[in-house]
Amino acid sequence: TGSDAIDNGLIDEIGDMNAAITAAAELAELEEGEYGKKYFEKELSPGERLILDLLGGAKWLGFSPDGLARKNSSIKQLADILEDAITPLLRMNDPKGVYSHCFCVFE
16 A cells, blocks of 8 residues: 555655656756656557457446456456457458458358
């Protein structure tokens, strides 16, 4: 916790991002207006977005992905499910984006 980090000398104090920026500017002896902040966000790949959407949908349905981090077998099961879901999508590589899919089940 934050208080444990203070007790163990890992941090000086608890604060938000603006407090950290102000403290860093003071240490660098910068005056107000001589510094700023810029956020960089990595654009997600289509696969990363798909995984986030799938996990969000699973959570909406009542499945909590939090427990997956604790069990290797659950992670493996989820990876297998995601792989099965994503594999057909990887075949969709038509440059014109024209696709047809049959939802028939053949036995």
